[in-house]
Amino acid sequence: xxxxxxxxxxxxxxxxxxxxxxxxxxxxxxxxxxxxxxxxxxxxxxxxxxxxxxxxxxxxxxxxxxxxxxxxxxxxxxxxxxxxxxxxxxxxxxxxxxxxxxxxxxxxxxxxxxxxxxxxxxxxxxxxxxxxxxxxxxxxxxxxxxxxxxxxxxxxxxxxxxxxxxxxxxxxxxxxxxxxxxxxxxxxxxxxxxxxxxxxxxxxxxxxxxxxxxxxxxxxxxxxxxxxxxxxxxxxxxxxxxxxxxxxxxxxxxxxxxxxxxxxxxxxxxxxxxxxxxxxxxxxxxxxxxxxxxxxxxxxxxxxxxxxxxxxxxxxxxxxx
Amino acid sequence: xxxxxxxxxxxxxxxxxxxxxxxxxxxxxxxxxxxxxxxxxxxxxxxxxxxxxxxxxxxxxxxxxxxxxxxxxxxxxxxxxxxxxxxxxxxxxxxxxxxxxxxxxxxxxxxxxxxxxxxxxxxxxxxxxxxxxxxxxxxxxxxxxxxxxxxxxxxxxxxxxxxxxxxxxxxxxxxxxxxxxxxxxxxxxxxxxxxxxxxxxxxxxxxxxxxxxxxxxxxxxxxxxxxxxxxxxxxxxxxxxxxxxxxxxxxxxxxxxxxxxxxxxxxxxxxxxxxxxxxxxxxxxxxxxxxxxxxxxxxxxxxxxxxxxxxxxxxxxxxxxxxxxxxxxxxx
Numbered sequence: 001x002x003x004x005x006x007x008x009x010x011x012x013x014x015x016x017x018x019x020x021x022x023x024x025x026x027x028x029x030x031x032x033x034x035x036x037x038x039x040x041x042x043x044x045x046x047x048x049x050x051x052x053x054x055x056x057x058x059x060x061x062x063x064x065x066x067x068x069x070x071x072x073x074x075x076x077x078x079x080x081x082x083x084x085x086x087x088x089x090x091x092x093x094x095x096x097x098x099x100x101x102x103x104x105x106x107x108x109x110x111x112x113x114x115x116x117x118x119x120x121x122x123x124x125x126x127x128x129x130x131x132x133x134x135x136x137x138x139x140x141x142x143x144x145x146x147x148x149x150x151x152x153x154x155x156x157x158x159x160x161x162x163x164x165x166x167x168x169x170x171x172x173x174x175x176x177x178x179x180x181x182x183x184x185x186x187x188x189x190x191x192x193x194x195x196x197x198x199x200x201x202x203x204x205x206x207x208x209x210x211x212x213x214x215x216x217x218x219x220x221x222x223x224x225x226x227x228x229x230x231x232x233x234x235x236x237x238x239x240x241x242x243x244x245x246x247x248x249x250x251x252x253x254x255x256x257x258x259x260x261x262x263x264x265x266x267x268x269x270x271x272x273x274x275x276x277x278x279x280x281x282x283x284x285x286x287x288x289x290x291x292x293x294x295x296x297x298x299x300x301x302x303x304x305x306x307x308x309x310x311x312x313x314x315x316x317x318x319x320x321x
Numbered sequence: 322x323x324x325x326x327x328x329x330x331x332x333x334x335x336x337x338x339x340x341x342x343x344x345x346x347x348x349x350x351x352x353x354x355x356x357x358x359x360x361x362x363x364x365x366x367x368x369x370x371x372x373x374x375x376x377x378x379x380x381x382x383x384x385x386x387x388x389x390x391x392x393x394x395x396x397x398x399x400x401x402x403x404x405x406x407x408x409x410x411x412x413x414x415x416x417x418x419x420x421x422x423x424x425x426x427x428x429x430x431x432x433x434x435x436x437x438x439x440x441x442x443x444x445x446x447x448x449x450x451x452x453x454x455x456x457x458x459x460x461x462x463x464x465x466x467x468x469x470x471x472x473x474x475x476x477x478x479x480x481x482x483x484x485x486x487x488x489x490x491x492x493x494x495x496x497x498x499x500x501x502x503x504x505x506x507x508x509x510x511x512x513x514x515x516x517x518x519x520x521x522x523x524x525x526x527x528x529x530x531x532x533x534x535x536x537x538x539x540x541x542x543x544x545x546x547x548x549x550x551x552x553x554x555x556x557x558x559x560x561x562x563x564x565x566x567x568x569x570x571x572x573x574x575x576x577x578x579x580x581x582x583x584x585x586x587x588x589x590x591x592x593x594x595x596x597x598x599x600x601x602x603x604x605x606x607x608x609x610x611x612x613x614x615x616x617x618x619x620x621x622x623x624x625x626x627x628x629x630x631x632x633x634x635x636x637x638x639x640x641x642x643x644x645x646x647x648x649x650x651x652x653x
Contacts, residue, residue, distance in 0.1 A: 225407035229421035
């Protein structure tokens with residue numbers, strides 16, 4: 001096509017509308033963008049407000065009811081009796097065990113995820129980057145249960161890990177570790193250490209991806225600038241990289257921490273017979289039929305996450321956002 | 322006297338790309354040195370070699386007489402003002418400026434005082450509590466300058482520091498940088514693709530092309546006596562004249578250059594003028610730039626505003642003083 005002088009162009013300066021419903025709607029949306037916004041947001045807001053948050057509140061409301069110990073019926077009068085039950089030593093033990101596990105899993109995930117995320121954000125290009133995403137997400141494509149049972153076999157006394165350590169003449173190390181109280185047991189698959197390993201394995205992608213996204217946004221020249229100003233690599237990590245990656249680490253830790261707090265399948269299949277919060281909720285609402293106590297147990301992770309986020313904000317974790 | 326920065330046959334290759342190719346360079350202490358060239362000419366790589374972000378593939382670099390190959394950036398008493406400033410977004414202005422002192426272990430009251438002083442030096446006193454995101458481009462540029470200067474570097478490297486500023490601000494900063502450099506006596510190495518900037522600020526200019534230095538000299542040298550066609554063309558868009566043309570006026574068969582402002586425009590043919598057709602006129606305010614076609618040779622002339630101009634398409638006669646015709650070293 002050749003360009004012609006404007007005088008020769010017969011097209012009008014203002015084009016006619018498209019006509020029909022769609023044309024009228026387009027014009028309306030252009031003139032009133034807030035109308036379009038409302039139309040787009042209404043369904044998800046309704047879903048989030050009623051189906052999602054609403055049902056959660058209905059559940060939490062249950063925690064203020066109590067159970068009649070003789071009849072097993074729920075007494076629908078507001079009381080703090082259930083929370084009193086929650087604070088019994090046996091239940092506090094469950095909470096403490098779960099929170100400690102969640103904290104350790106989060107810490108280990110962060111330590112393992114950071115170098116991987118750093119490599120992916122800083123160095124990986126093209127094919128290697130695709131490989132990174134594939135590697136980080138591939139475990140998420142297979143069934144959660146299959147992965148956990150696979151780990152049970154890996155960690156079992158007759159499993160490949162024991163075999164490998166025997167070949168390396170390191171069995172004494174495993175036996176020494178398993179003879180320790182709390183973390184030990186008959187084999188890795190029935191010890192807290194096993195539970196910990198599987199938790200870290202299963203939740204690791206949820207830490208890697210947000211940390212990688214945070215590091216990706218750190219301009220490379222900030223690292224150079226820090227080095228230029230005399231900071232050793234360690235100082236650059238502490239003063240520049242870590243503070244700027246912190247929002248990503250916090251985002252990742254919200255996943256790893258809250259997913260560990262709520263999970264009831266991994267500790268049931270791998271680990272000791274001692275309960276975690278998720279298992280307590282499962283048994284209270286199921287076999288025990290104590291819905292109020294189950295509801296009170298679910299409040300615990302919510303409160304802990306609330307305090308965690310508040311603390312993280314106070315520490316300035318979101319300043320770099 | 323030892324040079325502030327000395328390159329001996331320094332090369333930096335990235336695979337098959339020779340970003341810097343056997344460059345020799347000596348920068349004197351206290352000098353304001355500009356590296357000028359188009360993008361991809363190797364000037365920024367040279368700067369990064371001095372800073373330590375790159376290591377030479379071959380050759381040796383010394384900074385104030387000390388060998389610098391294999392020395393990491395954090396052990397070089399050299400600081401950089403980055404092209405996009407690279408201020409730390411999570412720190413306020415004062416902590417940004419004090420960063421270099423902080424990592425060196427200077428106490429808090431002392432480094433705060435030094436940072437305040439550096440901020441006054443760049444005329445931003447009292448801005449310490451702000452975040453980099455709250456500053457304008459010009460202010461960020463000053464903070465980056467203060468952050469580098471507070472360390473009292475032996476050499477200050479500036480990577481196109483004025484590139485992102487608007488014209489007025491750029492002119493102000495040019496003057497300020499120059500007077501700052503005079504007052505502090507620090508060696509400045511300045512990378513730019515703007516020939517006006519290089520000529521107006523630097524004591525000496527190195528013109529880069531394709532990883533090599535085409536010419537090093539004072540701004541006047543570079544502007545008046547370019548050695549190669551590239552330099553003549555890149556610095557101030559001289560008219561590059563082919564050997565045939567030059568031979569008619571100087572008797573020597575070599576490439577020549579003629580500054581556009583040396584050409585006079587006349588109407589009648591007299592003497593040995595060059596007949597040319599006026600192709601277009603560009604009004605530039607103080608001057609007007611004319612594009613001319615002399616029998617296939619494209620020439621530019623600059624005439625002061627107010628001069629009576631021929632119309633586009635008219636044939637005019639160009640004259641010039643033969644002394645203004647500069648012969649280049651480059652063989653024909």
